[in-house]
Amino acid sequence: MPVQASDTMPAGDRSFTGPLERVDDCCYRIPKSYKPGMLVDGLIFADERLVSHLRSDRAPEQVANVAFLPGIQSASLAMPDIHWGYGFCIGGVCATDPAVGGVVSPGGVGYDINCGVRLVRTNLELADVQPILVQLVNQMIRDIPVGVGQGGNHIFSPAELRVLMQEGVGYLRGRGFATPDDIACTEAEGCIAEARPELVSDRALARGNDQCGTVGAGNHFIEVQVVDRVEDPVAAARFGLHAGQICVLIHSGSRGLGYQVCDDALKALRDAPAKYGIALPDRQLVCAPVESPEGRHYLGAMRAAANYAFCNRQLLMWQVREVFARVFAKPWETLGMELVYDVAHNIAKIEEHDVAGSRKPVCVHRKGATRAFPAGHHDVPLRYRDIGQPVIIPGDMGRASWVLLGGPRALERSFGTTCHGAGRCLSRTAATKAAKGRNIRDELSKSGVVARSRSREGLAEEQPLAYKDVDIVVDVVHRAGLSTKVARLRPLGVIKG
């Protein structure tokens, strides 16, 4: 029988009815007394405008479940774009201490290892692009692989992929697809150390051999935007941004290679909880101590996949530059198409943090959450170190996206982390139902956004109303001091799967 969409599940089946205690005007607590087995509290950054969203799905339950993970430090955290994921919620942050048996959980990174975003600025103004916007977006969807089953323009042999995963974006520089500035403006300079490409399976290599430089589907996209408003002129100037300027936002991850690395890890870890005596409330939270053969194996393969993802976004940006060069009949360098920053929002990293008065390395899981280091942090690129790390927050394709700055309180409150997007508020089935009888492409066009998608589902499921208002989400992290507002960008054109 055909697939039927069911949105009639009883509310009790999907809503959260547990405790949400107000900590301050932008933070709520799930006390560890909520469930036997929670080692720490859950803390969710949200305000009164988002509380109804919080209770609408099982994401808070997932925050509580993450608090079971051995070695978890401070609290199980979630950002205001929180929504129901698998295992971890989307928007979840968890740091574990390897020295006390702290674990790494592939579910805390997700299948799309190093899914992330990068923002490219141009020296074009709105008036330069508006007259040829349709032509530009049409050219983008013709030339840049996007959607299910779309192979890429770059094919890598297994041996080439292993070097690419070891060297990251530096490998692409050697192939003529990256510049030193591109590398300098990518998180971890586009290459996470201690990657172990030899641990990536043949199946993962087969899935990834023609997908480096492809957008994919789901919520991934490439968007032409205009800087709508500048909130922090000093930081905006440092990032090379001003009102009226055209930018391009790219959102994708490690494609099939990364999904397979996660899948392989989950299979390899099936017996690990029993082996290490770990009791878990959800099978998807399967994990192993960071300092165990299984934990080290996953981290090595995950870092390799993360480097693949940096390369994927680099190749996508390179193809965007080529499209702009073709359409505007000028070299991309003349168009000033420089990378502002590339940042991961699905990753686990060993970082040094102050926890309860002592500084120590912890394994920070960011699942739909963005690193947001403040001024002075040694991991912020030199060119931005005196002001803080750029944070790129995609919103939805009808309203806005944001550029933020690593916040003064991020290190003390959230292991140097902020939100990663607007966060869904409608399920895919509900969004599809809401799109019946409407033409989303036409609606977007009437509001000034040229949208092109490979599938009908791509626009229906990702329509603006499927997402929370990113302005509210960003306002919460701004007031919480996790990251501060720099510039708001408005969409003009988007390609999607």
Added chain:
Amino acid sequence: MHEVFEHTADLGLRVEAASLPALLAEAAQGFFEIIAGDLAQIRPQVSRSFAIAGEDPTYLLLDWLGELHAAFEIDRLLFREFDVAVHDRGLTATARGERYNPAVHTLAHEIKAITLHELDVRELPGGWQATLIVDI
């Protein structure tokens, strides 16, 4: 019988059948309907055999769909018909379909993976039921 159920970011699939082999076949149909929408557009022109080891029905379902997923991701094979036999140590199956052709087929979703979250296979009075969530 299978149906898609709501999940905020992804898609859930609930499956019911009279037996475990029928459940695995029905789940495979639901899986490819999520990818391709209408299975009628897929012609049963090629077949592929599968043999999967495992005794736990839940992991058997996970690994079976994982193999089908890999066949699509790597070899671009879309399937619509499934014959599944379950024995003591695993399953054997034949799937029939054709290679994805963008000129012929319209696809609906890219499935990243079959998650373990709320993954459940159980025998009920009169049949079997499975619940799974796929990452989109």
